[in-house]
Amino acid sequence: MTEKNASVHWEGQGKKGQGQISTETAALKAYPYGFGSRFEDDRKGTNPEELLGAAHAACFTMAFSFACDKAGFATEQVDTQAKVRLVPEGDGFVIDRIALTLEAKVPGIAAGQFQQIAEAAKRGCPLSKALASVAEITLTATLKS
Structure with a gap:
């Protein structure tokens, strides 16, 4: 069996908030995401x-x-x-x-x-x-x- 881990830290309210995604392997380390990278054309983050x-x-x-x-x-x-x-x-x-x-x-x-x-x-x-x-x-x- 295997179990992998990821975590998210979020600050701010709703559309104005910003999150950071991290993975156990550090493939993602505090990688940004938010409303803009999910619903708009902001290429500075993921979703x-x-x-x-x-x-x-x-x-x-x-x-x-x-x-x-x-x-x-x-x-x-x-x-x-x-x-x-x-x-x-x-x-x-x-x-x-x-x-x-x-x-x-x-x-x-x-x-x-x-x-x-x-x-x-x-x-x-x-x-x-x-x-x-x-x-x-x-x-x-x-x-x-």
């Missing part, structure tokens, strides 16, 4: 949806590579992008879609088997399971030659 997308893409990519290895195929290169959509719902917001885009170079694999492994990795990665309440998680998978 929960961006971090969720990065985590989902990383988890899915690792699951895909491990599944290819188990099937006897070595992944040479795997690139994944995750687009996380936050939309208004009632008095708040909801994440209603995560769109994963995979491009991978996997020598010797047939296109059909590549798609099957990619779909299984999407369903089976721990973050996909944790995000089961998201209405739509899509995958576009492209096998590169």
Whole structure:
């Protein structure tokens, strides 16, 4: 079993407040976030949806590579992008879609088997399971030659 830690420190009220996100590994150390980086075009900070997308893409990519290895195929290169959509719902917001885009170079694999492994990795990665309440998680998978 494994357990990872992250923390947030917030100061100020609502839209005027500012937070800092830190992770156990110090990959993020007091990294800023706030209203501007979440809902406006402030590029000086991050936001929960961006971090969720990065985590989902990383988890899915690792699951895909491990599944290819188990099937006897070595992944040479795997690139994944995750687009996380936050939309208004009632008095708040909801994440209603995560769109994963995979491009991978996997020598010797047939296109059909590549798609099957990619779909299984999407369903089976721990973050996909944790995000089961998201209405739509899509995958576009492209096998590169």
